Amino acid sequence: MSCEDGVREGEPPLAGCRVVECSRGVAAAYAGRLLAAMGATVVMLEPPAGSPLRTAPPLLGEPGESALFAYLAPGKRSVVCDPLCAEGQRVLARQLEVADILIDDTPLRERAARKLDQHEVGRRFPALVHVSVLPFGSSGPKADWDGEEVNLMHAGGEGFLLPNGLSHELFPDRPPLKVYGHFAEYQAGATAALAALCAWWALPQVGGQYVDVSVQDAVLSVGAFALQRLGDGSLEHRSTRRFRYGGVFEARGGFVELLTLEDRQWAALVELLERPSWALDESLRDPLERSRRGDEINHHIREWMSRHDVEAIVERAQRLGVPAAKYRTPAEVIHGEHERSRGLFAPLILATGERVEALTAPFQFRCSPLEPLREVPKLGEMMPEATS
Amino acid sequence: MSPPAAPLSGVRIADFTIHAAGPFGTQLLGQLGAECIKIESKTRLDAFRKPHAVYGRMSAATFDQVSVNKLSVRLNLKAPEAVALAKRLVSISDVAAESFRAGVMSRLGLGFEDLRAVKRDIILLSLSSCGQSGPDSSFAGYAPLFGAWGGLGWMTGYADGPPVEMRHVMDHSAGLHAAVATIAALHQRRRTGKAQHVDLAAREVASAMIGEALVQASAGITPVRTGNGDLVMAPHGVYPTREPDRWLTLAVRGDREWRALACELGGPQAASDPRFATADARRRHREALDATIAGWLSSCDAGATAERLQRAGVCAHVSWSMQDIAGDPHLRARGATVEVSAPGIPPRLAVGAPVRFSKGLGVGIRRLTPALGQDEDYVFGELLGLSSAQRADLQRREVIF
Structure with a gap:
């Protein structure tokens, strides 16, 4: 890396940025998490009993701390704040007075009583970027609808289209299947972080403003290709949304993903399969003909894969220029040589003192490497500063 | 203060990205107001400009979501003069974005140091499968491979089935995260005046999507594949209804919501079934619970039931196809879907900016898919000051090509 003339170390991209995060759900918390990872000071406002995310599954043991919270909260500060009481309002106002960005997922019907509605916040804090993150957004006929991950994955269109490929072939009659975990909410969190940073960018021109993010919109946004296909005259379905050839294959010792889009990759695949x-x-040699005969090709590839070792397949495939990867387990990812070399994970101390590791950030800034976030905050640890 | 404008108006991006992930990220920035100049060439057409047989598309796309708002210029980067022109374009841009394999930009003479030499505070976004460093950095891949490497593919699936391949949402999620990091780098530049090289590995975005499972793995716990189930909520999942392949998604977070659902679907007695009285009990009797709900729903219309349950305070939504999404007034009212058309492109729906700004006039789709080289008068003529004769000569020699 050569960044001699670049920014100084220890000066992360968002140094100086102050964020107040009022989160009950994953989307708003992930937005705060991304901003904290890039150096923003993120203050979580938690109810007296603590954020519901502190006890959200999966847990690290029974009983145990939330692995989800351990992922979402590192590096954040924690202030206890009940905005329904006068003291809570004072704490809230004090935080918002010095904040650049507010990220809030309080349901619409509860906002006014907490003085967190769009117009009240805009009036009192005109230089604040106020980002609302709700399942269906804060405007439109379904703004008061509620939804969890499974609902939103399907409201945004991607849920109906999964699983495709081998899973669907094996279990064609089962209901559609969501992506693991909080994929939809993570998309919304990243969208909220993007929106917050864009509105903050425009602050010198237009001042503070209100930004409305919806989990449903975010899922549709990353799933845009299916709407594009509809415009082309084709309604996608999980039974037909599959690669004509390639996909998931069972090999000895694991599963392989294989996808060849270019002619040269096909030629390399023929080599991999030993001609x-x-x-x-x-x-x-004609790609259109290959697509037409995809089932036949996959039949042959399956047979070959079943006789070969997964590690040997992917190693040789990448050497030959065939895009192929092993389906890795979380343990394989966290111990992966590539990930270790890139410093993707860093030690983390939980609120109980337990030590684990967590992903630092899904991006790197090569001129000013991000400092890993080393601690999950105890509930209310910032109170002395917040109330002094 | 000036009248409201799209938040990124005034930001210019020299966009070398191809395929889906990178172009999605710059498309987002374009919808948020950035001027995005796509640098491409006949010598290596981007995916949307040719048939994509493996996806079943046998001709070029007429409309391509990830190229909306983009200006198009041709530069054959195999020619040194084209590289020099690309650098001139970068010198008047705020951001350069690329999605080649690690090392390709440097080999072209367009690496970070080359670009910084012509624009001292350039933000370079490099989006790749595996990142700019590490033993796998030369590996090529697409969305399903990102999911496989990153662990998201393994964690997704039926408990008794194989892993599931991720599709474009994985590409686009990588592009979305890249857009976030790029704007953070712009803020850093505003504060420090310094250049930055953003390195995004799409497989690491896939890992970020299972961040909690990776924390578990670090503690020696083997995370479980939950399918449509949830570790706490019950009922939770995707249920059949009266019509074939018309599914209703449900997520019940507590006893109040359970009673509301049971009352709506099974009547007041159903709400008092002791097998399902508490969250613990519902989890213990999950199979009986799911069978009971499936029985209730077998005569229900999915859409009407979702509305009824929402009114009763229960999280419910139909598993929507793109046809449902296209017909949804809520998404249209929010501008999440927008009707677009252009000469040669009959009216159709596209996905608008996934954000509504109270002061965001100008956010969204301003123009559709550019023809190859459509904006060379503006970019090569006005911005770079090339004369018609110079451009004709460069075209003749296949530099602009």
């Missing part, structure tokens, strides 16, 4: 006679058929 079997079926693959040398002249007509398969």
